[in-house]
Amino acid sequence: MPKSPTASDTTRPSIAHPTPATGPTITHNTPTPGPTAESAAAATASNAARTAPTGSSTGATTPHAGDAAGPDILPSGAGPTGGGSGARRAMVVLAHHRADSLSAHIAARTVDRLTTAGYAIDYLDLYRENFDPRMTVADQPDWDNRDKIYSPETEAHMRRLLAAEVVVVVFPVYWQSVPAILKGWIDNVWNYGFAYGRSKPRLAGKRVLWLGLAGAAADDEIIAGMQQVLEAQLNEGIAYYSGFADSHVGLLPDAEEQPQSIDPEGNLVIGEAISGEARTAHYAAFEAKADGFVDALLTASRVAA
Numbered sequence: 001m002p003k004s005p006t007a008s009d010t011t012r013p014s015i016a017h018p019t020p021a022t023g024p025t026i027t028h029n030t031p032t033p034g035p036t037a038e039s040a041a042a043a044t045a046s047n048a049a050r051t052a053p054t055g056s057s058t059g060a061t062t063p064h065a066g067d068a069a070g071p072d073i074l075p076s077g078a079g080p081t082g083g084g085s086g087a088r089r090a091m092v093v094l095a096h097h098r099a100d101s102l103s104a105h106i107a108a109r110t111v112d113r114l115t116t117a118g119y120a121i122d123y124l125d126l127y128r129e130n131f132d133p134r135m136t137v138a139d140q141p142d143w144d145n146r147d148k149i150y151s152p153e154t155e156a157h158m159r160r161l162l163a164a165e166v167v168v169v170v171f172p173v174y175w176q177s178v179p180a181i182l183k184g185w186i187d188n189v190w191n192y193g194f195a196y197g198r199s200k201p202r203l204a205g206k207r208v209l210w211l212g213l214a215g216a217a218a219d220d221e222i223i224a225g226m227q228q229v230l231e232a233q234l235n236e237g238i239a240y241y242s243g244f245a246d247s248h249v250g251l252l253p254d255a256e257e258q259p260q261s262i263d264p265e266g267n268l269v270i271g272e273a274i275s276g277e278a279r280t281a282h283y284a285a286f287e288a289k290a291d292g293f294v295d296a297l298l299t300a301s302r303v304a305a
């Protein structure tokens, strides 16, 4: 079993991710550090917080386009940032409510890496853009009509997805699946008549990488099954069903600082938090693993000369 997903102090450590002192840090273009979901949503409403993470690679070892060159403000309807005209387009989707989460950090590194590789980036932070994951009648006025008109919001998301050649989705694994906000984005945007249900799927040929951060330890026997479940759902059930040419699940276990497992009696066992050099090494390895998944996507997407 995975760790208990409750938010109590005993089952889920407080934010125990990289701190500025020893681990990688992320810096956002927000006026205050570590905005709450509420403040991020409020800022998003004013359009000021449609800000992609920058400076994500502080303390990291991988080359990137430079902190200042991270994707800037992405106002509604604006094109992707970075890359020259004619650059290949990538979409990075983040599904996490905390701007200082490890997931956000990995998303920022991914943006940097793709930017360095020459991609123009469309950064979609579902929380900060205040995405509403609920299915609406407007988006399913007539299930059987694959030519139905979707809501303007959903159509805007469809256009963004259509424009991307490669897509990287970064999320914390929740109950061996994706968080509800990400599921809602898929349900609404990868809709019948758009993503599937046509003789030639509109998304055909695209590549997607699903980067899932998991609290379970890498040596927890639950990880193998988690990989299979996610692959069945995300690769087979969603991406290939929608005509994607390539879909890969990059599972990133050990996302928690305190190793957690369930003993044979069903008790949650929380280990000591790592610190010092062990902590630094832990996050360096974590980042390297994430980078490796992105690099594999870039290699697979390379156009033969």
Ligand SMILES: Cc1cc2nc3c(=O)[nH]c(=O)nc-3n(C[C@H](O)[C@H](O)[C@H](O)COP(=O)(O)O)c2cc1C
Pocket (backbone or CB within 6 Å): 002, 003, 004, 005, 006, 017, 096, 101, 102, 103, 104, 171, 172, 173, 174, 175, 176, 177, 213, 214, 215, 216, 217, 255, 256
């Ligand atoms: C609702 C919920 C469900 C979770 N389910 C799982 C799970 O099934 N397997 C697992 O390994 N970790 C699970 N976790 C732990 C998260 O995956 C982990 O805390 C997260 O990846 C840490 O990264 P973050 O700081 O970006 O949130 C769950 C956490 C929550 C809050």
